[in-house]
């Protein structure tokens with residue numbers, strides 16, 4: 001099965017507020033863009049993916065991600081993450097109503113294409129499915145096969161909410177790169193340990209991240 005991925009991205013100036021201890025106001029927009037670029041590049045390299053739509057209201061991010069090969073859908077609802085995802089899923093299904101659709105967070109800088117392929121192939125067994133994030137509280141991926149609505153419930157406690165919605169929880173080993181979203185400095189350290197894409201590596205090079213080799217207080 002080939003999937004259409006829908007990736008939501010907030011305005012860069014408002015993104016990644018929980019990283020403020022690690023990256024100051026001047027650096028966070030560039031870091032958020034780098035995460036999204038590495039996420040989109042890995043998704044486009046995944047053999048289970050037919051195409052990618054990024055739903056965003058951010059003009060710069062839209063240009064940069066279109067240059068990588070993503071379709072850009074304007075965040076017309078302007079009413080938060082789940083409204084943006086419902087809108088983008090509907091837009092991609094206008095041209096291809098039978099699309100299998102997956103929503104994936106834009107903050108997965110360590111994403112590996114073959115791990116994403118394993119997750120999508122497992123999701124193909126279910127009408128709707130989801131993958132919990134590394135913290136086992138949130139969600140990094142939610143899928144809906146042809147003929148099913150996505151019904152996104154991302155946000156606080158989204159693992160429990162997606163489970164309650166009837167989506168199947170995927171329990172796969174060795175798909176850490178698909179689960180490692182980056183919200184905090186600790187998440188960024190974990191992603192760097194997995195191995196991030198080139199844009200995130202460059203954007204994070206000047207940051208002091210506790211526990212990273214070479215960082216103050218690190219090994």
Ligand SMILES: Nc1nc2c(ncn2[C@@H]2O[C@H](COP(=O)(O)OP(=O)(O)OP(=O)(O)O)[C@@H](O)[C@H]2O)c(=O)[nH]1
Pocket residue numbers: 008009010011014015016017018019055056057075078079080081084105106107183
């Ligand atoms: N298009 C769109 N994407 C959103 C919106 N809100 C969040 N996102 C995206 O949804 C994913 C999860 O977002 P959040 O964790 O809520 O926000 P964040 O910017 O990643 O982090 P915080 O500011 O620390 O909450 C990220 O890919 C965001 O860019 C929105 O209103 N519209």
Ligand SMILES: C=C(OP(=O)(O)O)C(=O)O
Pocket residue numbers: 105107133137138139140153154155156158159181183
């Ligand atoms: C929106 C979510 O992601 P985050 O962990 O980035 O808040 C979520 O897990 O539902």
